[in-house]
Amino acid sequence: MQKTLADALALKPCPFCAGPASMLKSVTFKCYGVECEKCPAQLGVVFDSYGDPEHRYASPEEAAAAWNQRAGEGVKVPAHG
Numbered sequence: 001m002q003k004t005l006a007d008a009l010a011l012k013p014c015p016f017c018a019g020p021a022s023m024l025k026s027v028t029f030k031c032y033g034v035e036c037e038k039c040p041a042q043l044g045v046v047f048d049s050y051g052d053p054e055h056r057y058a059s060p061e062e063a064a065a066a067w068n069q070r071a072g073e074g075v076k077v078p079a080h081g
Ligand SMILES: [Zn+2]
Pocket: 014, 015, 016, 017, 018, 019, 036, 037, 038, 039, 040, 041
């Protein structure tokens, strides 16, 4: 069975606070990121001055996959930034 786009974009809850996650798009960088709605957890470059330039996701599917992988790891978000 093929995964639907909705499946590919489904975001797991935040690994840090279990809050809902949102897909965000940076128009400036033409890339996607995922951000927790309840805490500063963020993946991908979303805002001009935030994020690691090495972690830009060209598609929402990539950003969702990366977020979901991190959500499974239970790692901490760096406090800086
Ligand atoms: Zn969170």
